[in-house]
Amino acid sequence: MARRARGGILATLGHRALILGFTAFAIFPFYWMLITAFKQNADLYVGASNTAHNPFIFNRPPTLEHLHILFENTLYLTWLFNTLWVGGLVVAITLALGVPAAYSLARLTGRWGERLSIGIFLTYLIPSTLLFIPFSRLVALLGLQNQLWALVLIYPTFTVPFCTWLLMGFLKTLPKEIEESAMVDGCSRLGAITRVVLPLAVPGLLTVVIFALTLTIQEFVYSLTFISSVGRMTVSVGVPVALVRGDVYYWGSLMAACLITSVPLAFLYNFFLDRFIAGFTVGAIK
Amino acid sequence: MPSPDVALARPRATSVETLSRRDLRLGKLLLAPALAYIFLLVAIPFLLAVFLSLTNSSAGSLQFSFVGLQNFRAVVASPVFLRALRNTFIFTVVSQVLVIGLGNVLARALMKPFRGKLLVRFLILLPWAAPISLATLGWLWIFDSTFSVINWLLKVVGWLGPGQWYYWLGDPVLGMIAIITVHVWRMLPFSTVIILAGLTSIPKEVHEAADIDGAGPVAKTFQITIPMMLPILTVAVLFGAVFTFTDMSVVYLLTRGGPYNSTHVLASLAFQDGVLGGDVGRGAAVAIFLVPLLVVMAVVMLRISRRAEVV
Numbered sequence: 001m002a003r004r005a006r007g008g009i010l011a012t013l014g015h016r017a018l019i020l021g022f023t024a025f026a027i028f029p030f031y032w033m034l035i036t037a038f039k040q041n042a043d044l045y046v047g048a049s050n051t052a053h054n055p056f057i058f059n060r061p062p063t064l065e066h067l068h069i070l071f072e073n074t075l076y077l078t079w080l081f082n083t084l085w086v087g088g089l090v091v092a093i094t095l096a097l098g099v100p101a102a103y104s105l106a107r108l109t110g111r112w113g114e115r116l117s118i119g120i121f122l123t124y125l126i127p128s129t130l131l132f133i134p135f136s137r138l139v140a141l142l143g144l145q146n147q148l149w150a151l152v153l154i155y156p157t158f159t160v161p162f163c164t165w166l167l168m169g170f171l172k173t174l175p176k177e178i179e180e181s182a183m184v185d186g187c188s189r190l191g192a193i194t195r196v197v198l199p200l201a202v203p204g205l206l207t208v209v210i211f212a213l214t215l216t217i218q219e220f221v222y223s224l225t226f227i228s229s230v231g232r233m234t235v236s237v238g239v240p241v242a243l244v245r246g247d248v249y250y251w252g253s254l255m256a257a258c259l260i261t262s263v264p265l266a267f268l269y270n271f272f273l274d275r276f277i278a279g280f281t282v283g284a285i286k
Numbered sequence: 287m288p289s290p291d292v293a294l295a296r297p298r299a300t301s302v303e304t305l306s307r308r309d310l311r312l313g314k315l316l317l318a319p320a321l322a323y324i325f326l327l328v329a330i331p332f333l334l335a336v337f338l339s340l341t342n343s344s345a346g347s348l349q350f351s352f353v354g355l356q357n358f359r360a361v362v363a364s365p366v367f368l369r370a371l372r373n374t375f376i377f378t379v380v381s382q383v384l385v386i387g388l389g390n391v392l393a394r395a396l397m398k399p400f401r402g403k404l405l406v407r408f409l410i411l412l413p414w415a416a417p418i419s420l421a422t423l424g425w426l427w428i429f430d431s432t433f434s435v436i437n438w439l440l441k442v443v444g445w446l447g448p449g450q451w452y453y454w455l456g457d458p459v460l461g462m463i464a465i466i467t468v469h470v471w472r473m474l475p476f477s478t479v480i481i482l483a484g485l486t487s488i489p490k491e492v493h494e495a496a497d498i499d500g501a502g503p504v505a506k507t508f509q510i511t512i513p514m515m516l517p518i519l520t521v522a523v524l525f526g527a528v529f530t531f532t533d534m535s536v537v538y539l540l541t542r543g544g545p546y547n548s549t550h551v552l553a554s555l556a557f558q559d560g561v562l563g564g565d566v567g568r569g570a571a572v573a574i575f576l577v578p579l580l581v582v583m584a585v586v587m588l589r590i591s592r593r594a595e596v597v
Contacts, residue, residue: 015395015398015400016400018391018392018395019395019396019400019406022388022392022395022410022474023406023409023410025471025474026409026410026411026412026413026471026474026475027409027412028428029413029421029424029425029428029471030412030416030424032424032427032428032435033424033427036427044433045433046433047432047433048432048433048434048435048437048438048441049437049438049441049451051438051441051442055433055435055438056435096319097319097320097323098320100316100317100319100320101316101317101319101320101321103316104312104313104314104316104317105313105317107309107313108309108310108312108313108316109310109313109314109317110310113313113317116317118587118588120320120321120324121587122584122587122588123324123328123329125528125580125583125584125587126328126332126580127528127532127553127576127580128532129532129533129534129552129553129556129557129573129576130332130335130532130573130574130576130577130580131328131331131332131335132557132560132561133335133338133556133560133561133566133569133570133573134331134332134334134335134338134570135331136345136560136561136566137334137338137343137348137566138331138334140348141348153327154327156323156327157323157324157327157328160320160323160324161324161328164320189308189309189312190312214415217417218417218418220417220418220419220535221534221535221557224538225557225561235417235420236417236418236419236420237419239419239420239423240419240420240422240423240539249427251427254423254427255423255424255427257420258416258420258421258423258424261416261417261420262412262415262416262417262420262421263412265415265416265417266408266411266412266415266416267408268415269411269414269415270407270408270411270415273407273411273479277479277480277483280480280521280525281480281483281484281518281521
């Protein structure tokens, strides 16, 4: 019995150590961003060969200087605004194209639609690193170089397939009888959709909004390729490209910008994780 | 008394029929805008990428002429390209092996109940939620040539002696280790949550039945867990592989493909040639080499979804 209990304690300790180790690996870069963002330069720029200077802690009092620089002397807020402006329009386009398509695939097209929906999902896998070259031609042809409109036009290429797929899965979980009974009561099909189905689909729609928005905020390749003016950049490009002047890195402000942008996204992901997983696991879990 | 039933059934049957035809028409109408958009902005550009790879198109002008397979011949003869091709496979395979191995360990650990589980889940998901360019920037600072905290630790524990130093991003091997580290760090949360979803979907009854039949832990692993987890593991591997295989952000921001183009991947090389270098045809030719893996991926996905439908 005693040996068994000791084994249990050891197993528990091992389990805790494992969890701790993985968590430390996951959050270390964010801890590093956090401490860098508030360190004085004199505390920050001490060569790593000086073993007497522990870089993990504040050796001097923390400072808000880097945050002041970020918000007052850089275009960080402009980049955030640009990102949300693009994000808002991309969400609108995604909903306008994705909601009717998802409903159609979930209810109106039968087996034929099932195959088509897999085809649509597969287009999500065509990577930006393959399409940015033809898009650069297209953007030049339309005269949209260096304009946020180029991103508004192109970002739905990944949000529409992914969100249509997610929403289709959600709509399939709603019983068909709800719109059938509404139609028996005299609604047209479209009337039943807008009056009965969409209100019930709000959680699914919210997931789509969140993912279209987060995918927009995370996107890097297209934004890097098409936007060259600093004032028109999105946050994922402005911070790594424009906050670095020549070879001078303002690490304090840089890390503050990375942290401030990343943490809200992590909250959003946590809230919507289950739907997100359902989207990726396709039919592999029943 | 069959007649009232028949009388009732007949009009309903025809109304269902006309309804379904009307449904199909409405279905096509609702689907049309999304399909048109995907056709115009995914299918056509995809074909345009193939077409451009056969031309001498450049960024400065919209004029070009057809050069056949010349770009592909030039690309395949270039040592930088061959290195990039090799790197792409090394990064993808090594990071996916690590991610799936570690993801299984972590997912199993997360199956057990413990205090603070929600907090741990939040923290572990951070790397996947953060925009990749900003997360990579954090690693750039961790791998900094002068201020690297890793070097500080290695100095303190005595691994690095006096005068010894690791230039993480200035050395081909260390640079590759750094890139793989970032990929593993970023993809681990994604694979873990998917594997976790798979593990929790195995019904308890299956394990209980196996216990009653006297199956040991080894037999249970090989005869229950692995077969039942196979579809979900495939999903985790395939998505992880595609995201790693086609990514250019990590390489672009960490090493820019350096030193001496030794850490390029296909995607970053395509960007360097096609966008920065302005040689659109050549860049397109490099990017086309991404397609075969994506085709394999698409086929496997179709298989999985078909099998899931049958079950």
